[in-house]
Amino acid sequence: MSTFSYVAAAIVLFTLVLGNSNAQLSSTFYDTTCPNVSRVVRNVVEKAQQNDIRIGAKLIRVHFHDCFVNGCDASLLLDDADDIDSEKNAVPNLSTAGYPVIDDIKTALENVCPGVVSCADIVALASQILVSENGGPTWEVQLGRRDSRTANRAGTTAIPSPLETLAQITKKFTDAGLDSTDLVALSGAHTFGRAQCSTFVHRLYNFSGTGNPDPSLDTTYLETLRKTCPEGGNGGTLANLDPSTPNGFDNNYFTNLQNKQGLLQTDQELFSTSGADTISIVDRFANSQSDFFDTFAKSMINMGNIKPLTGSDGEIRSDCKRVN
Ligand code: HEM
Ligand SMILES: *[C@@H]1O[C@H](CO)[C@@H](O)[C@H](O)[C@H]1NC(C)=O
Ligand SMILES: *[C@@H]1O[C@H](CO)[C@@H](O)[C@H](O)[C@H]1NC(C)=O
Ligand SMILES: *[C@@H]1O[C@H](CO)[C@@H](O)[C@H](O)[C@H]1NC(C)=O
Numbered sequence: 001m002s003t004f005s006y007v008a009a010a011i012v013l014f015t016l017v018l019g020n021s022n023a024q025l026s027s028t029f030y031d032t033t034c035p036n037v038s039r040v041v042r043n044v045v046e047k048a049q050q051n052d053i054r055i056g057a058k059l060i061r062v063h064f065h066d067c068f069v070n071g072c073d074a075s076l077l078l079d080d081a082d083d084i085d086s087e088k089n090a091v092p093n094l095s096t097a098g099y100p101v102i103d104d105i106k107t108a109l110e111n112v113c114p115g116v117v118s119c120a121d122i123v124a125l126a127s128q129i130l131v132s133e134n135g136g137p138t139w140e141v142q143l144g145r146r147d148s149r150t151a152n153r154a155g156t157t158a159i160p161s162p163l164e165t166l167a168q169i170t171k172k173f174t175d176a177g178l179d180s181t182d183l184v185a186l187s188g189a190h191t192f193g194r195a196q197c198s199t200f201v202h203r204l205y206n207f208s209g210t211g212n213p214d215p216s217l218d219t220t221y222l223e224t225l226r227k228t229c230p231e232g233g234n235g236g237t238l239a240n241l242d243p244s245t246p247n248g249f250d251n252n253y254f255t256n257l258q259n260k261q262g263l264l265q266t267d268q269e270l271f272s273t274s275g276a277d278t279i280s281i282v283d284r285f286a287n288s289q290s291d292f293f294d295t296f297a298k299s300m301i302n303m304g305n306i307k308p309l310t311g312s313d314g315e316i317r318s319d320c321k322r323v324n
Contacts, residue, residue: 071307
Protein backbone atom coordinates (compact mmCIF):
# COMPACT_ATOMS: atom_id res chain seq x y z
CA MET A 1 0.00 0.00 0.00
CA SER A 2 1.16 3.53 -0.69
CA THR A 3 1.73 5.98 2.13
CA PHE A 4 -1.42 7.70 0.94
CA SER A 5 -3.50 4.54 1.40
CA TYR A 6 -2.12 4.02 4.88
CA VAL A 7 -2.98 7.58 5.84
CA ALA A 8 -6.44 7.27 4.28
CA ALA A 9 -7.08 3.97 6.08
CA ALA A 10 -5.89 5.46 9.37
CA ILE A 11 -8.24 8.42 8.94
CA VAL A 12 -11.21 6.14 8.20
CA LEU A 13 -10.42 3.95 11.22
CA PHE A 14 -9.97 6.99 13.46
CA THR A 15 -13.31 8.46 12.32
CA LEU A 16 -15.08 5.15 12.96
CA VAL A 17 -13.64 4.85 16.46
CA LEU A 18 -14.51 8.44 17.37
CA GLY A 19 -17.98 8.23 15.79
CA ASN A 20 -18.74 5.07 17.72
CA SER A 21 -18.35 6.65 21.12
CA ASN A 22 -21.71 8.35 20.55
CA ALA A 23 -23.33 5.93 18.15
CA GLN A 24 -23.60 3.21 20.77
CA LEU A 25 -26.21 5.00 22.87
CA SER A 26 -29.79 4.29 21.88
CA SER A 27 -33.27 5.14 23.16
CA THR A 28 -34.24 1.44 22.95
CA PHE A 29 -31.23 0.12 24.85
CA TYR A 30 -33.24 -1.43 27.72
CA ASP A 31 -36.30 -2.49 25.67
CA THR A 32 -35.62 -6.18 26.15
CA THR A 33 -33.50 -6.15 29.33
CA CYS A 34 -35.55 -3.72 31.44
CA PRO A 35 -38.68 -2.61 29.55
CA ASN A 36 -40.17 -0.83 32.57
CA VAL A 37 -37.14 1.31 33.30
CA SER A 38 -38.86 4.65 32.59
CA ARG A 39 -41.94 3.71 34.58
CA VAL A 40 -39.84 2.72 37.60
CA VAL A 41 -37.78 5.91 37.49
CA ARG A 42 -40.94 7.99 37.09
CA ASN A 43 -42.61 6.38 40.11
CA VAL A 44 -39.67 7.17 42.37
CA VAL A 45 -39.09 10.74 41.19
CA GLU A 46 -42.78 11.63 41.33
CA LYS A 47 -42.85 10.60 45.00
CA ALA A 48 -39.61 12.47 45.65
CA GLN A 49 -41.05 15.60 44.08
CA GLN A 50 -43.95 15.61 46.53
CA ASN A 51 -41.41 16.16 49.32
CA ASP A 52 -38.93 18.30 47.43
CA ILE A 53 -40.05 20.69 44.69
CA ARG A 54 -36.37 21.18 43.81
CA ILE A 55 -35.53 17.56 43.08
CA GLY A 56 -35.62 18.07 39.28
CA ALA A 57 -33.22 21.00 39.56
CA LYS A 58 -30.91 18.99 41.82
CA LEU A 59 -30.78 15.95 39.56
CA ILE A 60 -30.25 17.76 36.25
CA ARG A 61 -27.38 19.60 37.90
CA VAL A 62 -25.87 16.29 39.00
CA HIS A 63 -26.14 15.12 35.36
CA PHE A 64 -24.33 18.27 34.16
CA HIS A 65 -21.51 18.02 36.69
CA ASP A 66 -21.13 14.31 36.02
CA CYS A 67 -20.92 14.74 32.24
CA PHE A 68 -18.35 17.56 32.45
CA VAL A 69 -15.85 15.42 34.38
CA ASN A 70 -14.66 12.33 32.46
CA GLY A 71 -17.96 12.14 30.55
CA CYS A 72 -21.39 10.91 31.68
CA ASP A 73 -20.16 7.90 33.65
CA ALA A 74 -21.64 8.46 37.14
CA SER A 75 -18.15 9.23 38.44
CA LEU A 76 -19.64 12.14 40.41
CA LEU A 77 -21.82 9.71 42.38
CA LEU A 78 -18.95 7.84 44.01
CA ASP A 79 -18.30 8.49 47.70
CA ASP A 80 -14.80 8.75 49.11
CA ALA A 81 -13.26 5.30 49.61
CA ASP A 82 -9.79 3.77 49.94
CA ASP A 83 -9.00 4.25 46.27
CA ILE A 84 -11.65 6.85 45.41
CA ASP A 85 -10.96 10.57 45.83
CA SER A 86 -14.54 11.65 45.23
CA GLU A 87 -15.64 14.42 42.87
CA LYS A 88 -18.61 15.37 45.02
CA ASN A 89 -16.26 16.55 47.77
CA ALA A 90 -14.34 18.83 45.42
CA VAL A 91 -14.99 22.56 45.70
CA PRO A 92 -16.88 22.96 42.38
CA ASN A 93 -19.58 20.56 43.63
CA LEU A 94 -21.08 23.72 45.17
CA SER A 95 -23.72 21.76 46.98
CA THR A 96 -24.84 19.24 44.38
CA ALA A 97 -27.67 17.28 45.94
CA GLY A 98 -30.37 14.68 45.33
CA TYR A 99 -28.11 11.66 45.80
CA PRO A 100 -30.52 9.77 48.13
CA VAL A 101 -33.19 9.86 45.39
CA ILE A 102 -30.71 8.37 42.90
CA ASP A 103 -30.12 5.59 45.45
CA ASP A 104 -33.88 5.03 45.76
CA ILE A 105 -34.20 4.73 41.97
CA LYS A 106 -31.29 2.30 41.90
CA THR A 107 -32.87 0.14 44.61
CA ALA A 108 -36.21 0.08 42.77
CA LEU A 109 -34.50 -0.92 39.51
CA GLU A 110 -32.35 -3.61 41.12
CA ASN A 111 -35.64 -5.15 42.32
CA VAL A 112 -37.07 -5.50 38.81
CA CYS A 113 -33.97 -5.94 36.62
CA PRO A 114 -30.87 -6.48 38.72
CA GLY A 115 -27.49 -5.48 37.35
CA VAL A 116 -28.90 -3.96 34.16
CA VAL A 117 -29.45 -0.19 34.38
CA SER A 118 -26.42 2.03 34.96
CA CYS A 119 -26.34 4.89 37.44
CA ALA A 120 -25.25 7.20 34.60
CA ASP A 121 -28.46 6.34 32.70
CA ILE A 122 -30.58 6.76 35.84
CA VAL A 123 -29.42 10.38 36.15
CA ALA A 124 -30.09 11.07 32.44
CA LEU A 125 -33.58 9.52 32.61
CA ALA A 126 -34.56 11.19 35.89
CA SER A 127 -33.48 14.58 34.49
CA GLN A 128 -35.69 14.22 31.42
CA ILE A 129 -38.71 13.01 33.39
CA LEU A 130 -38.47 15.84 35.92
CA VAL A 131 -37.87 18.58 33.33
CA SER A 132 -41.00 17.45 31.55
CA GLU A 133 -43.03 17.14 34.78
CA ASN A 134 -42.12 20.73 35.65
CA GLY A 135 -43.52 22.00 32.35
CA GLY A 136 -40.48 21.53 30.11
CA PRO A 137 -39.90 19.45 26.99
CA THR A 138 -39.90 15.69 26.53
CA TRP A 139 -37.19 13.95 24.52
CA GLU A 140 -36.00 10.43 23.83
CA VAL A 141 -33.18 9.87 26.28
CA GLN A 142 -30.24 8.05 24.75
CA LEU A 143 -29.25 5.08 26.90
CA GLY A 144 -26.58 2.45 27.27
CA ARG A 145 -23.99 4.32 29.34
CA ARG A 146 -21.96 2.30 31.82
CA ASP A 147 -20.55 3.39 35.17
CA SER A 148 -16.95 4.29 35.86
CA ARG A 149 -14.72 2.40 38.25
CA THR A 150 -12.88 5.60 39.19
CA ALA A 151 -13.47 9.25 40.03
CA ASN A 152 -11.40 12.21 38.88
CA ARG A 153 -11.20 14.84 41.62
CA ALA A 154 -8.66 16.93 39.70
CA GLY A 155 -10.96 16.89 36.65
CA THR A 156 -13.62 18.91 38.48
CA THR A 157 -11.86 22.07 37.30
CA ALA A 158 -13.71 21.41 34.00
CA ILE A 159 -16.94 22.46 35.75
CA PRO A 160 -17.77 26.12 35.02
CA SER A 161 -17.62 28.55 37.95
CA PRO A 162 -20.15 31.39 38.41
CA LEU A 163 -17.26 33.89 38.61
CA GLU A 164 -15.88 33.20 35.15
CA THR A 165 -16.07 35.33 32.03
CA LEU A 166 -18.20 34.31 29.06
CA ALA A 167 -14.98 33.46 27.20
CA GLN A 168 -13.90 31.08 29.99
CA ILE A 169 -17.33 29.41 30.15
CA THR A 170 -17.46 29.07 26.38
CA LYS A 171 -14.03 27.43 26.42
CA LYS A 172 -15.18 24.85 28.97
CA PHE A 173 -18.22 24.02 26.84
CA THR A 174 -16.10 23.83 23.67
CA ASP A 175 -13.68 21.49 25.47
CA ALA A 176 -16.68 19.26 26.19
CA GLY A 177 -17.72 19.35 22.52
CA LEU A 178 -20.59 21.80 23.07
CA ASP A 179 -21.12 25.07 21.17
CA SER A 180 -22.61 28.49 22.02
CA THR A 181 -26.13 27.32 21.23
CA ASP A 182 -25.71 24.42 23.67
CA LEU A 183 -24.30 26.83 26.25
CA VAL A 184 -27.27 29.21 26.05
CA ALA A 185 -29.89 26.45 25.84
CA LEU A 186 -28.44 24.44 28.73
CA SER A 187 -28.01 27.56 30.87
CA GLY A 188 -31.80 27.72 30.49
CA ALA A 189 -31.89 24.96 33.13
CA HIS A 190 -31.52 27.90 35.52
CA THR A 191 -35.23 28.39 34.88
CA PHE A 192 -35.70 26.43 38.10
CA GLY A 193 -33.78 25.68 41.28
CA ARG A 194 -31.89 27.84 43.76
CA ALA A 195 -28.46 29.34 44.28
CA GLN A 196 -26.73 30.28 47.52
CA CYS A 197 -25.89 33.93 48.24
CA SER A 198 -22.21 32.98 48.23
CA THR A 199 -22.40 32.34 44.46
CA PHE A 200 -23.58 35.85 43.49
CA VAL A 201 -23.14 38.19 46.50
CA HIS A 202 -19.98 39.61 44.89
CA ARG A 203 -22.29 41.34 42.38
CA LEU A 204 -24.34 43.17 45.00
CA TYR A 205 -22.01 45.54 46.91
CA ASN A 206 -18.47 45.89 45.64
CA PHE A 207 -18.28 44.32 42.21
CA SER A 208 -14.68 43.81 41.01
CA GLY A 209 -13.44 46.31 43.60
CA THR A 210 -15.41 49.17 42.03
CA GLY A 211 -17.26 50.03 45.24
CA ASN A 212 -20.50 49.64 43.23
CA PRO A 213 -22.80 46.74 42.34
CA ASP A 214 -22.59 44.92 39.02
CA PRO A 215 -23.88 47.46 36.45
CA SER A 216 -25.57 44.67 34.47
CA LEU A 217 -28.00 44.12 37.38
CA ASP A 218 -31.45 45.73 37.30
CA THR A 219 -31.70 48.16 40.26
CA THR A 220 -35.06 46.90 41.58
CA TYR A 221 -33.85 43.32 41.39
CA LEU A 222 -30.64 44.44 43.12
CA GLU A 223 -32.64 45.77 46.08
CA THR A 224 -34.50 42.46 46.40
CA LEU A 225 -31.28 40.48 46.28
CA ARG A 226 -29.61 42.74 48.86
CA LYS A 227 -32.47 41.97 51.27
CA THR A 228 -32.00 38.25 50.69
CA CYS A 229 -28.21 38.49 50.96
CA PRO A 230 -27.07 41.27 53.32
CA GLU A 231 -23.40 42.22 53.18
CA GLY A 232 -21.46 39.85 55.44
CA GLY A 233 -24.61 37.75 55.95
CA ASN A 234 -25.17 34.00 55.67
CA GLY A 235 -23.67 32.81 52.38
CA GLY A 236 -25.86 29.72 52.46
CA THR A 237 -29.19 31.56 52.12
CA LEU A 238 -31.00 30.53 48.94
CA ALA A 239 -32.40 32.67 46.13
CA ASN A 240 -34.47 31.58 43.13
CA LEU A 241 -32.43 31.28 39.94
CA ASP A 242 -35.55 32.40 38.03
CA PRO A 243 -37.23 35.17 40.06
CA SER A 244 -40.32 35.25 37.81
CA THR A 245 -41.38 31.56 37.82
CA PRO A 246 -39.06 29.86 40.35
CA ASN A 247 -40.23 26.24 39.99
CA GLY A 248 -41.58 26.04 36.45
CA PHE A 249 -39.51 25.00 33.45
CA ASP A 250 -40.17 27.74 30.86
CA ASN A 251 -38.35 30.39 28.81
CA ASN A 252 -38.72 33.20 31.37
CA TYR A 253 -35.04 32.75 32.21
CA PHE A 254 -34.22 34.40 28.88
CA THR A 255 -36.68 37.26 29.36
CA ASN A 256 -35.06 37.80 32.76
CA LEU A 257 -31.66 38.17 31.07
CA GLN A 258 -33.09 40.76 28.68
CA ASN A 259 -34.38 42.60 31.78
CA LYS A 260 -31.03 42.45 33.61
CA GLN A 261 -32.48 39.94 36.05
CA GLY A 262 -30.06 37.07 35.63
CA LEU A 263 -29.05 35.83 39.09
CA LEU A 264 -25.53 34.56 38.47
CA GLN A 265 -22.85 36.70 36.86
CA THR A 266 -22.44 33.94 34.27
CA ASP A 267 -26.18 34.00 33.48
CA GLN A 268 -26.23 37.72 32.80
CA GLU A 269 -23.00 37.58 30.78
CA LEU A 270 -24.82 35.59 28.08
CA PHE A 271 -26.82 38.74 27.28
CA SER A 272 -24.68 41.60 28.61
CA THR A 273 -21.22 40.80 27.19
CA SER A 274 -20.91 43.30 24.37
CA GLY A 275 -20.59 41.76 20.93
CA ALA A 276 -21.17 38.20 22.19
CA ASP A 277 -22.65 35.62 19.81
CA THR A 278 -24.86 34.43 22.68
CA ILE A 279 -27.00 37.62 22.71
CA SER A 280 -29.00 36.72 19.61
CA ILE A 281 -29.53 33.19 20.95
CA VAL A 282 -30.94 34.59 24.21
CA ASP A 283 -33.28 36.77 22.13
CA ARG A 284 -34.34 33.75 20.06
CA PHE A 285 -35.28 31.70 23.13
CA ALA A 286 -36.97 34.67 24.86
CA ASN A 287 -39.13 35.09 21.75
CA SER A 288 -40.07 31.45 21.36
CA GLN A 289 -40.52 28.92 24.12
CA SER A 290 -40.92 26.11 21.57
CA ASP A 291 -37.60 27.04 19.95
CA PHE A 292 -36.02 26.95 23.43
CA PHE A 293 -37.63 23.58 24.26
CA ASP A 294 -36.57 21.96 20.93
CA THR A 295 -33.02 23.25 21.28
CA PHE A 296 -32.81 22.36 24.97
CA ALA A 297 -33.79 18.76 24.17
CA LYS A 298 -31.10 18.52 21.46
CA SER A 299 -28.50 20.07 23.74
CA MET A 300 -29.36 17.66 26.58
CA ILE A 301 -28.74 14.80 24.15
CA ASN A 302 -25.44 16.43 23.13
CA MET A 303 -24.43 16.81 26.78
CA GLY A 304 -25.52 13.25 27.53
CA ASN A 305 -23.26 12.06 24.72
CA ILE A 306 -20.07 13.34 26.33
CA LYS A 307 -17.67 10.40 26.41
CA PRO A 308 -20.01 7.68 27.68
CA LEU A 309 -18.53 4.34 28.70
CA THR A 310 -20.15 1.66 26.53
CA GLY A 311 -19.76 -1.96 25.49
CA SER A 312 -17.68 -3.77 28.09
CA ASP A 313 -16.01 -0.63 29.50
CA GLY A 314 -16.76 0.25 33.13
CA GLU A 315 -19.51 -1.66 34.93
CA ILE A 316 -23.13 -1.53 36.03
CA ARG A 317 -22.84 -0.50 39.66
CA SER A 318 -25.20 -2.21 42.07
CA ASP A 319 -24.82 0.74 44.47
CA CYS A 320 -24.36 4.13 42.80
CA LYS A 321 -22.14 5.36 45.65
CA ARG A 322 -19.42 2.72 45.27
CA VAL A 323 -17.77 0.57 42.65
CA ASN A 324 -18.75 -3.11 42.62
C1 HEM B 1 -22.93 27.66 32.13
C2 HEM B 1 -22.27 27.42 33.23
C3 HEM B 1 -22.92 27.18 34.56
C4 HEM B 1 -22.56 27.75 35.75
C5 HEM B 1 -21.42 28.73 35.97
C6 HEM B 1 -23.48 27.25 36.74
C7 HEM B 1 -23.42 27.59 38.07
C8 HEM B 1 -24.39 27.26 38.99
C9 HEM B 1 -24.36 27.70 40.37
C10 HEM B 1 -23.28 28.55 41.02
C11 HEM B 1 -25.49 27.23 40.95
C12 HEM B 1 -25.92 27.44 42.41
C13 HEM B 1 -25.25 26.40 43.27
C14 HEM B 1 -25.47 26.64 44.74
O1 HEM B 1 -25.52 27.79 45.17
O2 HEM B 1 -25.59 25.68 45.49
C15 HEM B 1 -26.22 26.48 39.96
C16 HEM B 1 -27.41 25.84 40.19
C17 HEM B 1 -28.05 25.10 39.23
N1 HEM B 1 -27.57 24.75 38.00
FE1 HEM B 1 -26.02 25.61 37.05
N2 HEM B 1 -24.37 26.40 36.15
C18 HEM B 1 -24.07 26.32 34.83
C19 HEM B 1 -24.70 25.51 33.91
C20 HEM B 1 -25.71 24.63 34.20
C21 HEM B 1 -26.19 23.60 33.31
C22 HEM B 1 -25.60 23.29 31.94
C23 HEM B 1 -27.22 22.98 33.94
C24 HEM B 1 -28.05 21.83 33.50
C25 HEM B 1 -28.30 21.53 32.24
C26 HEM B 1 -27.38 23.64 35.22
C27 HEM B 1 -28.37 23.36 36.13
C28 HEM B 1 -28.49 23.97 37.38
C29 HEM B 1 -29.65 23.83 38.22
C30 HEM B 1 -30.94 23.14 37.86
C31 HEM B 1 -29.37 24.52 39.41
C32 HEM B 1 -30.24 24.61 40.68
C33 HEM B 1 -29.91 23.42 41.54
C34 HEM B 1 -30.69 23.35 42.86
O3 HEM B 1 -31.73 23.98 43.03
O4 HEM B 1 -30.22 22.59 43.73
N3 HEM B 1 -26.44 24.61 35.35
N4 HEM B 1 -25.52 26.51 38.78
C1 LIG C 1 -44.00 -3.56 33.94
O1 LIG C 1 -44.89 -2.91 34.81
C2 LIG C 1 -46.23 -3.31 34.65
C3 LIG C 1 -47.12 -2.43 35.52
O2 LIG C 1 -46.60 -2.33 36.82
C4 LIG C 1 -46.35 -4.80 35.01
O3 LIG C 1 -47.68 -5.22 34.81
C5 LIG C 1 -45.42 -5.60 34.12
O4 LIG C 1 -45.43 -6.94 34.54
C6 LIG C 1 -44.01 -5.05 34.20
N1 LIG C 1 -43.19 -5.74 33.20
C7 LIG C 1 -42.00 -6.25 33.49
C8 LIG C 1 -41.29 -6.94 32.37
O5 LIG C 1 -41.49 -6.17 34.59
C1 LIG D 1 -18.85 19.50 48.53
O1 LIG D 1 -17.58 19.88 48.90
C2 LIG D 1 -17.50 20.41 50.22
C3 LIG D 1 -16.10 20.96 50.41
O2 LIG D 1 -15.10 20.02 50.10
C4 LIG D 1 -17.90 19.31 51.21
O3 LIG D 1 -17.85 19.81 52.52
C5 LIG D 1 -19.31 18.85 50.88
O4 LIG D 1 -19.68 17.77 51.72
C6 LIG D 1 -19.43 18.41 49.44
N1 LIG D 1 -20.81 18.14 49.10
C7 LIG D 1 -21.25 16.90 48.82
C8 LIG D 1 -22.67 16.80 48.41
O5 LIG D 1 -20.57 15.91 48.90
C1 LIG E 1 -14.07 47.52 47.26
O1 LIG E 1 -13.03 46.59 47.06
C2 LIG E 1 -11.78 47.21 46.84
C3 LIG E 1 -10.81 46.14 46.43
O2 LIG E 1 -10.92 44.99 47.22
C4 LIG E 1 -11.37 47.96 48.12
O3 LIG E 1 -10.12 48.56 47.95
C5 LIG E 1 -12.42 49.01 48.40
O4 LIG E 1 -12.14 49.64 49.64
C6 LIG E 1 -13.82 48.41 48.47
N1 LIG E 1 -14.82 49.48 48.51
C7 LIG E 1 -15.81 49.48 49.38
C8 LIG E 1 -16.75 50.62 49.27
O5 LIG E 1 -15.98 48.60 50.20
